[in-house]
Amino acid sequence: MSNLPQPTRLSIAVYGALAALALGSVTSQTTAWAQESASNADAGAMGLKADGGLQEALPVSENNALPTFVRSQSMENKGKTFSEFEGEVEVRRHDLVIRADKVEFDQQSSDLKATGNVLINRNGDRFTGPELQLNVETSKGYFEQPEYELLKNGATGNASRIDFIDRDNMVVENGEYSTCERVPGSKWMPDWMIRASSIELDTKEDVGTAKGGVLEFKGVPILGAPYLTFPLSDKRKSGALPPSINIDSTSGFEVSAPYYLNLAPNFDATLVPTVMSKRGVDLGAEFRYLEPSYTGTFKGAYMPSDKLRDTDRWAYSWGHGQYLTGAIGGGSGLGLNLRLNQVSDDNYWRDFPRSLTSLTSRLLPNDVTLGWTRGPWSVGAGAYKWQALQDAEAPFTPPYDRLPVLGVNYEQLGQTILGSPDWDVTLQTNFTRFQRSVDVDGAGLKVGGDRTLMVGGLTRRWQAPGWFVQPAAQLHMTQYQTTGLDGEDDTAASRIVPTVSLDSGLVFERPTQFFGKDYTQTLEPRAFFTWTPYRDQLDLPNYDSGSRDFNLATMFSTNAFNGNDRIADMKAVTLGLNSRLLDPGTGSEVVRLGLAQRYFLTDQNVTLPGGTAVTERISDMLLAARVQWDPLWSFDSTFQYNPKSNTSARSTLGGRYTPGPYRVISAAYRIQRGVSEQVDLGWQWPLAALWGGASEPLPGRALGPNQWYSVGRINYSIPDSKVLDLVAGFEYDAGCWLGRVVMERLQTSTTEANQRVLFQLEFNGLSRLGASSLQTLQANIPRYRYLREEVSPPSRFPQYD
Template identity: 50%
Template structure:
């Protein structure tokens, strides 16, 4: 080693930024134009370690050192390694122990996490050590705080003593955060993204809430632990308090236990279990209330779904798909009292369904068992649907085969079972064979598709029909011819260029009449009359009714397309049917269609800009001179967090007229504060009020059917919500509840969570905080 480097040397250039590879004795870095110390190549080769280490880069105003012992940097001292920066007034680096001692204005940046303090020690490579009187800021959620001391266990784990923690941003020297977590000791794990506090107190606006010990997330990553309590007020159950516990069993399994106290009912024990594997996945929800004080009985519900595949081990069969959907509850009133335990408020038909399916090439088969639980309401009874014990279906199809022909065949066997005292019909075994052949001719200017269908069915009843029959066979053919043209031209409206289309369409359908009045109805239902079903060959879904047809359907559609993107800007449509003979086959209690013209379907949709959207559909009765059904909808969305939608629906036959209004809008707009454009999921800045809601109003009844109304306040590091909800639970009663929530951004939420209610009810509702991407460490690069 050259003698000049062995001795204690003081170097004082006027503006020295000397960088020394202190630990390795490898190449030395310097600023441009500054000479490097000469080294003997043989000595360098002897000093290089067997395993290369990350270089340690140091610089400052003054530097002293003893080779292989220590280096002292003073004045804007800085020590760097990949992913880490250490700064201070004075840094003493011990090369033998790889330990740095920092004095004055300590600053440490490790992978984007930043720490400051008065003094500290750090084992550089292992990132072990401590900082006195530190402040800190975490990259993952922007949280910050200060403490008496922080001890680094490694680059991901640390223990912080007498610590504070908040996600509120510092604002001035006398700044005091809106919420603050104080803890006698806090452990943070950046790898698991979890924090644990002992001797904790959570303060909000100066109001303390003692929390002897707690854990909290440092990001959106899942973790086990108690979730914030949910508090709500229900018009039926009274005050409701839930304290959920989340169990992160494995990366592909988790469970949530939800004990809930209802003031007027008692204690409900609920839970959810989820699993996800390569070949299967599922979810199980269940709850049990030992004694419901309002009903005087125990209540329970079970809801499970499983989907997956089964490997048979037989090459000729291969894998089978398997699905299971179970829904069972204790009593008829469950749907009204526990609507948020797994059912929607209108769910009164609970399916219990198991199915096995197989597919290979053009073939597929399904075997299914379906059993219903019907929840009756004396004010609005319903006839239960038929159980299918079992249903076996096979399908074969091939397109563009043998000169462009399309083929399809389907076979179905179903055993229908129900209580005949409720259905007033016999049970039956039904077999169905359905075949179809068509030959489409498709061209840029239009299409023509002739089609033939054959529908065969056979019934075996468990008791005789009114005419004495115990069986019945039916064969119904159908022929159709469908064709349309497409005309295009360039057009310009309101100063904007378009590609305009004119698309006439004509379809003729013939199905001979077969008397089906004696047949019970097991699964047939009338299609809704709309732009899609007006072109269908059969007016009924299911296999128990095949409508007789001798009719032609004609329609005309015109569209304005954006020539650059192809997006549909305007769509106008009209369609109508003409029957050459009156309809004879219909469902019980329904009126058949007369000969002549049907109602006219009129439709218009306009999406002139992303801000405005309009959609309307009307069913107009020419003979009566009025509309049978009308739907009008308009939406105005000028930007993030600003959306208003209004819909009007009328059904003359049912005497129903409803207005549906939904919105999310910043109230600050009323006094001229337009906020900031921070992007989706980031709100519009601190100090913003938002109004949210959806109202469904019945015009004939002059009453609010369903309603959600709420206020959100975004303070930056916390969000407050109050939401009132009213849902119709029967003809004469409704359920009302109030939900309030306090969200500490990046920490936790306290209260009853109304976010799902807002998201499900308000069209285009946006969360005020929604993490889009994980932050990069270069966000706080030093």
Template identity: 50%
Template sequence: MLCSAPLAALAQTGDAPPPLRASPELQEALPPAIRAQQPVFVRGDQLSGQPDVEATIEGNAELRRGDTVIHADRMHYDVPADRARASGHVRINNAGNRYAGTLLDMEVDAFHGFFSDARYRFLATGAHGEAARVDFIDRDHSVVHQATYTTCQRTDEATWQPDWILRARRIELDQTEDVGYAEAGVLEFKGVPILPVPAISFPLSDKRKSGLLPPTFGLDSVSGFEYAQPYYWNIAPNRDATITPMLMTRRGVSLAGEFRYLEPSYSGELAAQVMPNDSLRQRDRWAWRGLHSQVLPTPLGGVGLGLNIRRVSDDDYWRDFTQRGSIVGGGGSATRQQAERLLSGEGSLNWALGANSASLRVLKWQTLQDPLAPITPPYDRLPQLHWRFAPAPSGLGLGLGLDASVDADYTHFSADRRWYAQPNARRGYALAQVSRPFLAPAGFVTPRLQLHATSYQFDDPLPGGRLSASRVLPTFSLDSGLVFERDANFFGRSFLQTLEPRAFYTYTPYRDQSMLPVYDTAAMDFNFATVYTENAFGGNDRIADNNLLTLGATTRLLDPDTGAEAARFGIAQRLRFSDQRVTMPGAPVVSERLSDVLLGAGINWTPAWGLDATVQYNPKNGEFMRSTVAARYSPGAYRTVSAAYRMQKVTDLITVPDKQLDIGWQWPLNRLWGDDRTSPAQGAGRWYSVGRLNYSLQDRKLVDTIIGLEYESCCWIGRVVLERLQRSLDSSSTRVMLQLEFLGFSRLSLGANPLATLRQHVPRYQGLRENAPVPSRFSQYD
């Protein structure tokens, strides 16, 4: 007979279901006093005892209290002591965490006692193991003796052995902090001991914890053998720190640290790295970085404070340390390389109230020079003050629908005169503009009038003896466009097709500006984002004398149900009515009446496919001056291929021709040999190829190369990555990175972290098992 009854009514036997109870999620929030009042239910083949005193269950014994369930062949429950003694095939399910063994003696609500010859499995990570004995300290703490620990999935094979396993004399499990502590252990991989573990902590979930992070080993042809051992300090939920001692056998010892903080009104991070007496450079090396953002309350509203400062000890720091996790940045392409050599030191205050906004900015650069490839340092801004007034159209009070704004800027430009033939200066600039948009469903017309006023005060006289200069220029523009729509069908698919012709005219009279120095100005790139603008220059030192008309058209294919853009095609060209005589220093006058033609296309026919292309075509000589074609294919998770071709010829703005092919990918390899399994749970693991190749067609050589293999098993991930990066015009660096990631436990790396490298360089790369869902306790509900 199967019996089930609450202990308070043990004399009344029956098979009615237990009463409704709170969900396990709600029970975790119950205070101990309320938990103690939860009823206990027992069930078994035979029940005997006294109500509210004791119960003895023989055969298929079961006890339930809150989120704890105990099964056994035999069980005795002492009601006043809340103590259960069970033997036989004993099983416990505590909020999804499972234990099994031969002998149990435990206070049920306090979850205090011991379990002999136990096996256990944790819900959050799927980790499991065996132990000679488990001591339950309370509901959140236990000690496992002579234990094993792994996350590898057990199979039904009698000879099954986990791919990796931790064997330890003692393991302490802290469910409050979700941390395990192992003592006197060894980590085995494929049956081979690979790492002695005198003491180690490891996560029981993805919760942050203090402790030693996996060490990093490396071998560098210049620095020698490298060893880094980071320590993570979880100070508080909103503050943490990482401290990393590092040994380089040919350089010496360094110490790096990073501190992060997050408060309701401010946040930031501080990082520093110090190496006393670098043996190869015969000097002390250091670097530091500080980021801080904060909102300061004032009677006139909040003021935003921002700090971003990076500094290093010497010009060679980026070359010696950037690849090895320096706090100043990461290695990579020429653009990133230059960014590593230009270190900003910036502080700003920003304020806004209604139609007014203002900012005060101080910016000072540290330029790391390479004798073979020197960089002209940018101008420091000591300081820059900017004010903007932009009222809403109704705020003007004229009822004419006008958009108006005024921008005013004062900047003190300062730089080392060894790099510049022009003097430092203080520049004041103002731009007032007013426009009247006329909008309709079928199109728009927007006339705009601008007035530019600029004044310079020079620290030293210009050639000719002038200590000041000024310029005032008006600009008129007229922007207009139409929108036509129709239903269309292409390749058996229905679309809403648009046709959007656009005409943009701008006029600025000529003023000779050749005597004005250039501090923050450069010619803008010729593309679809700049072809419909009034000025051909970015910055405020040059205002182009334009008398030109830009004509263009765009057509789009839109999904009629979602509005998503399936395809876009565009064309644009400038018609110049007079020469552009205002140019950058040394650049020729622009006299061509017809500019190059811009052609653009974007196709996203399905979510998996994407194509973007921009072509600059010169109709006079019939040549393509610049082309960018990028395509991607991403049919699913961990499957992505992207390719980009970039070509540019010598123009007035570009002096060095270039042709590059850029390919990136992440793709599973198992199907190449007929393996169609989609998950490691279905059998053997999966192989992935991942990488990125940047090939210079001009120089016929690979510039940057990253090639790697990843292996995903049920409980571990292996990575090997080869990286070759161009560091300068005549030098490159190569390194091999290896990593073993034991899921739910730790990572071991040889060399730099390959996972960080793949995320930084491979477009749309997705880490294996990234964002894996945390299992619900109902997945192991008993």
């Protein structure tokens, strides 16, 4: 072999035929690896063991130092640098593998020509066809009449020719592209494909560009464009998104054509023009930004001359959060939060219940807050304003605007007081200016006032295994300066209210058995005493107080009202009892039963404006139960029971069955006597499971291809005998595409409802085509799971050659 010339990139050695190699040709059918001779091999190259197995050496630093290996049944050298290989030829170079019936290779130029049953595998991307021309050094070349498959997203296709521009870019001429699986031995006709005169695939940026392209579904063209871009992965990129189409009972036939702008790694925008047959054109947009010290999202929509309302319609929403480091030395920095929501008119929430700005509430918050913290101290300032969208059939009183709010708070845990450790000390100070507009004889006048608040608290908890005792004391001081209509009738008032409370409880445990299984059973009695003396608050303004919901948390609280304008005079004891069954192996809760009731020692005379004093000595009893005997099943229930009338004032019964992924059924029954009685049912269920045909879950592929799912949620009013809200439909997973049909009905008033039909096609590895039904399903169906979840990037080893 010392007589052979030393090539720059490839040397040939066929074991068992060294003499013939020295003459430059091999005619016998001998199989061997070709490699650089040991004397000429680079120190950084990958070598071979004597038995033909790979052995690892020092890594190479440059691409041109990579060795190339060849195996064939026969070989012939033609000249110093040109060789021909025939018979099950295999060429390997780093992450490149080429197989063919015949390979011609020029070692000097690194040009390679492969013919006959050619297969090329580039880092998991596979191409097959009759003829390949490739420079193994530059990765430039072409493939005649190939079929191809991309590893990252499973895309496949055909072409008259593929031009390899470099390692990361190729051009598919007169080709087709789809993520539908190719069935071996059959003519390739996927359910969906992009057919184009030219398709550029950039595997580094994960972007595909089709020129003169048409998107076909089941052989029917559904979208055509002279220039069409699409992603090769989930990486963000600029480009047109598929249109959204739905039929709405109010707005008519709607078509949206969104366009995504990937402005920078931390900035992007989406433009969403929408044509509504009954209204006109709506121009929507969303802009998102992310920086190390701040982040935010702005959404907006503008419709010039709405044909149904004969006026311009608009809406915007802006959320911004920022951390101002170094603003005040020695502290944690300033935190700024901004939230703005505005619409053009009171009917916007009804006409656009699913608008781009997602402003479906009738009360829109607008506020800005600034906060700073250092040790136990925190300082804050803010302004809060509301836009109330009124309905003549159902008007409501909006809350007061707070312009401004200034506060200083102190919280120190574990203080030592009078030689006793572990006392928690809190102090809250607050100044707020309340303001609200009222309509008086057609004129909008301002009413409100100022409130200065100081609340001090002191508490300590003594506890040991099996018991706890926690006393607490609070002093509530308030000063009011009230202003009448347009600054008239300026009055002042003040109030000081002390409160003391004592919370205590015991915990007993014992081992027990149910149905042959061991459990730990607990018995947990609790007693809570609170005392607040009476202070006349009838003439004080009420800016932010309201009745608290009746639940276990509020029954063990010191005040019957939320907010700070009403402090209930209360001398009462709350008694409660819980019992739980615990799994001793995992500690998980299997059963929880609880009840609580409050006993008033005196009347409660402080009320909200228009309210009446509480003279009953015994409150309603609250009973709650939760059972999860099996991980598949769970049941929850609460009962508010009036012992005087022997009736349940309010009850809730609920249950959920979750036997596995993509299988969930939830049901709830809620009744508030004299107010409402409703049944709520939600589900996501594969139809094949109804007759035992559903398969096991696949990573990122739900239950696999060819599966139908039923999804929905129904809220039904029993007294009215009608459906209030409805979301129901079907999903179909074909493997390479998903289809959804969803019917949606949302109640917008006591007599009106908005209805629409959503249709969506989602092509795996491409994009979604249709209305955003996913948002509707996720918002309405408890524990709904998307059929395509993110998984780790695919390994190249399943397609290793």
